[in-house]
Amino acid sequence: MPRAGLDRPSVVxxxxxxxxxxxxxSLTLALLAGRLGVKAPSLYKHVDGLADLRAAVTVESKRELAGVLERAAVGHGGAEAIVALADAYRAWAKAHPGRYPMTIVAERADDAEDIAASSRLYAVVAGALRALRLDGEDEVDAIRALRASLHGFVGLEAAGAFGLPDDVDRSFALMVADVVAGLERRAAKDGTPAG
Amino acid sequence: MPRAGLDRPSVVxxxxxxxxxxxxxSLTLALLAGRLGVKAPSLYKHVDGLADLRAAVTVESKRELAGVLERAAVGHGGAEAIVALADAYRAWAKAHPGRYPMTIVAERADDAEDIAASSRLYAVVAGALRALRLDGEDEVDAIRALRASLHGFVGLEAAGAFGLPDDVDRSFALMVADVVAGLERRAAKDGTPAG
DNA sequence: GAGTGAGGCTATTGACATTAGCCATAAGGC
DNA sequence: GCCTTATGGCTAATGTCAATAGCCTCACTC
Known part of the structure; x- marks a missing residue:
């Protein structure tokens, strides 16, 4: 029997x-092994069971999404950066409906790579909001609002919850515009000490 | 062997x-049967397998959430109704994290009960926005924006994505307020033909 | 009280994860 | 160029679970 030449990266x-x-x-060790020309128990030489494999796919997906968002944001500032981020976010989710849900699961405290990838994801969203010059709790509130809108829209779209034929792109653009406007108003209020 | 006296409603x-x-x-026929004092194959007399059971739990959950939201909305009008709906939505999701995700899965075209429950859920959200007097595509866009924000927030919260200690209630209240303000501005623009 | 059907049951199959333990191959040391 | 070694495959076996087939008995009806 020739070796299949697998290693952890190729299995993941x-x-x-x-x-x-x-x-x-549908991610099963049996099927994955079949695709790799190997029997299921052999995968345990590279991966510590199905849970570990899923965790690895999760980390990889967080990294990939973070990379896409980072690239989308460059060259844009202010509101434009947020819109660019939003569009890239939705596009990636639509292109990877199987993996998208993994990108929002909380990081595992014992997995340094997961923590790093999750932080990158958080940082890129925070970066898009930097121009608003919010800080402390206000910044956290803003990040949460943006993430919630994006995740909710994309999640509902992926779940097939937007059954009506009305233009989904338009609905998304309007929502993002509202979020941007709302956060800008928060920033204005923040920067202008109320009398 | 005495009969256990099960029927579809009690199994569901x-x-x-x-x-x-x-x-x-963790919903497994084996474990469920054990809890009901019965062996797993017996459940097939009441339910058509695990998929059917899950579908039934889904429908029940949609109904329950719709009921909660309907009750939350009564006695409120305008922006207040939206806030009341939002708070009830989040509260139910937090109280039922296992079932909440089921409430957003698309209805099955062959399941009349599912269609009815999903419509009720859609209708209660639409009802909360009625005061804005949006119509046609504008109404659909507004409903999508509100649903996305709510679903995204509670989904992230349930996933443990809000790791920071900052007050989550506050973040939610601010987001909902922004959504309401955004939709009201849309309504104003809509009702005031632009020059 | 006999008949009947509903609601349990056991037995079996098949998918899958997982573990244990074997064996050959590929890589490195002499 | 051999010998050692450990790595990467394998088979075999166990256990969990869904699902199906077919049996048996209880409870209700006439």
């Missing part, structure tokens, strides 16, 4: 592809 | 309780 990459194609539910 | 009710306690992942 195949798992990522599988989740993209078949959805998170 | 036990499943609902199980999801509330243990989460959706």
């Amino acid at each position: 990459a195949a798992a990522v592809a599988m989740v993209d194609e078949l959805g998170a539910e | 009710a036990a499943a609902v309780a199980m999801v509330d306690e243990l989460g959706a992942e």
Whole structure:
């Protein structure tokens, strides 16, 4: 029997592809092994079971999304940066419906890579809001509002909750514009000490 | 062997309780049967397998949430109604983290009960926005924006994505206020033909 | 009280994860 | 160029779970 030449990165990459194609539910060691030309127990040489594999796919997905958002934000400032981030966020989620939900699960305290990837994701959103010059609790509140809107819209869209034929792109653009306007008003209020 | 006296409603009710306690992942026919003092195959006399049971729990959850929201909205008008709806929505989701995600899955075209429950849920959100007097696409856009914000916030909260200690209630109240303000501005623009 | 059907049951199959333990291959030391 | 070693495959076995088939008995009806 020739060696298949697998290692952890290649196994995780195949798992990522599988989740993209078949959805998170369908990620099974048996099927993945088959695709890699190997029997299921062999995967345990590279990965510590299904839970570990899922965790690895999660980290990889957080990294990928963070990278996409970082690239989307460059060259834009102020409100434009937020809109660019929002569009990239939604596009990535639509392109990877199987993996998108993984990007919002809380980081595992014992996984340094997960913590790093999650922080990157948080940082890129925070970065898009930097121009508003909010700080402390106000900044946290703003980040939460933006993340909630984006995640909610994308999550509902992926779940097929927008059954009506009305233009979804338009609904999204309007929502993002409202969020931007709302946060800008918060920033204005913040910067202008009330009498 | 005495009969256990089960029927579809009692089996579904036990499943609902199980999801509330243990989460959706842990809903298994084997465990549920054990709780009901019965062996797993017996459940097939009342329910058409795990998929059917999950679908039934989903419908029940949509109904329950719709009922809660309907009750929350009565006695409020305008912006107040939206805030009341939002608070009730979040409270229910926090109280039922295992079932909440089921409430957003698209209805199954072949399940009349599911369609009815989903419509009720949509209608109660639409009702809270009625005072804005939006119509057609504008109304659809508004409903989507409100649903997205609510779903996103509670989804992130349930996922443990709000790791920072900052006051989550405050973040939510601010977001809802911004959504209300944004939609009111849309309504004003809509009612005032631009020059 | 006989008949009947609903609601339990056991037995079995099949998918899957996981563990234990074996064996060959590929890589490195002499 | 051999010998050692550990890595990366394997088979075999266990356990959990869903699902199906087919049996048996209780409870209700006539």
